[in-house]
Amino acid sequence: MTTARTRRPFALATAVAGLVLVAGAACAQATDHDPGIELSASSAPRAAAGSPTSVITVSIDAFNPRALRLLGPSGAPTLHRLIDQGASTLNARTEYEMTVTLPNHTGMVTGRRIEASSGGHGVTWNDDRLSPTTVDAAAGHHVVSLFSVLDEHGLGTALFASKTKFSLWQRSWPTAFDKVDITEGNGSLVRHLIADLATPRSYRFLHLSAPDVAGHAHGFMSKPYLKAIRQTDRRLGKVVAAIDADPALRKSTVLMVTADHGGKGASHEMPTVFANYRVPFIVRGPGVPTGADLYDLNPTYRDPGRSRPTYAGPQPIRNGDVANLVTSLFGLPSVSGSELDAAQDLRVYGS
Numbered sequence: 427m428t429t430a431r432t433r434r435p436f437a438l439a440t441a442v443a444g445l446v447l448v449a450g451a452a453c454a455q456a457t458d459h460d461p462g463i464e465l466s467a468s469s470a471p472r473a474a475a476g477s478p479t480s481v482i483t484v485s486i487d488a489f490n491p492r493a494l495r496l497l498g499p500s501g502a503p504t505l506h507r508l509i510d511q512g513a514s515t516l517n518a519r520t521e522y523e524m525t526v527t528l529p530n531h532t533g534m535v536t537g538r539r540i541e542a543s544s545g546g547h548g549v550t551w552n553d554d555r556l557s558p559t560t561v562d563a564a565a566g567h568h569v570v571s572l573f574s575v576l577d578e579h580g581l582g583t584a585l586f587a588s589k590t591k592f593s594l595w596q597r598s599w600p601t602a603f604d605k606v607d608i609t610e611g612n613g614s615l616v617r618h619l620i621a622d623l624a625t626p627r628s629y630r631f632l633h634l635s636a637p638d639v640a641g642h643a644h645g646f647m648s649k650p651y652l653k654a655i656r657q658t659d660r661r662l663g664k665v666v667a668a669i670d671a672d673p674a675l676r677k678s679t680v681l682m683v684t685a686d687h688g689g690k691g692a693s694h695e696m697p698t699v700f701a702n703y704r705v706p707f708i709v710r711g712p713g714v715p716t717g718a719d720l721y722d723l724n725p726t727y728r729d730p731g732r733s734r735p736t737y738a739g740p741q742p743i744r745n746g747d748v749a750n751l752v753t754s755l756f757g758l759p760s761v762s763g764s765e766l767d768a769a770q771d772l773r774v775y776g777s
């Protein structure tokens with residue numbers, strides 16, 4: 427056992443470029459890692475057969491799925507293609523309590539509700555404030571993230587975010603990221619991510635802000651907003667094209683697309699408004715059935731119709747399911763302390 431933890435090649439590296447150590451992670455790892463978790467090749471957890479070795483989550487800020495119908499396949503060809511090629515629903519839900527960016531994204535990567543007093547992550551603000559400094563401080567209890575779980579198991583992670591407030595995550599889980607790129611220009615950010623695909627890395631989280639920015643300036647579902655969705659679709663298309671152009675990546679990568687919230691009219695902040703709390707959840711990758719409805723694949727989850735279910739009773743598919751869907755795709759345990767899909771029973775493969 428070495429004192430500094432080194433990255434193991436694990437599966438991604440073999441899928442992409444043979445045995446490559448992910449650089450930059452041999453720094454001292456603080457903290458809450460279990461003693462003795464140092465992985466050897468033989469003890470590394472194995473993903474289930476057919477599991478991916480690369481996962482990319484794309485969150486399109488303020489993506490109201492109604493935009494897809496208005497734009498049609500010609501206006502949003504990538505998103506339509508991902509739906510055709512994968513399993514999806516346009517009727518997933520946000521967190522129950524709030525429909526704003528930072529609280530909902532923090533739910534995605536922790537698998538927790540928002541309300542701290544009932545075990546949530548406690549991030550209720552949506553700006554660049556530096557206090558509370560961390561998610562732990564916001565929650566009043568320790569909050570583990572998806573990134574931390576992957577990191578503990580030797581998997582490389584990267585965050586590509588287009589709003590500076592995401593630096594909260596870096597402060598909260600400072601050793602869990604191999605790369606953090608916060609670039610407001612969405613086109614540049616996408617180029618950075620595509621360039622990064624050459625680096626063996628298990629997980630990437632990409633946040634694209636353009637629809638939200640256009641929505642706040644001109645109204646959600648307005649013409650400029652729809653134009654931003656169209657533009658985001660084109661950018662996403664470049665990511666998909668980069669994956670598909672590389673046979674190794676294509677057969678090893680699961681791409682999922684969701685949103686922090688929707689929006690209609692001047693704002694998206696009322697959590698009781700359908701257009702705000704309904705979000706898409708689209709998964710495409712090897713083994714994921716084509717053209718499938720996620721609710722058909724998951725009878726234990728309930729399509730909520732137009733309702734806004736609480737966390738009690740049968741659950742809709744939520745954007746907060748991202749965390750444990752990702753851990754389960756890699757064959758890893760659920761995020762400690764998480765609630766959403768904590769049983770890791772959200773299925774994206776056929777039976």
Ligand SMILES: [Zn+2]
Pocket residue numbers: 488527638642694
């Ligand atoms: Zn917003």
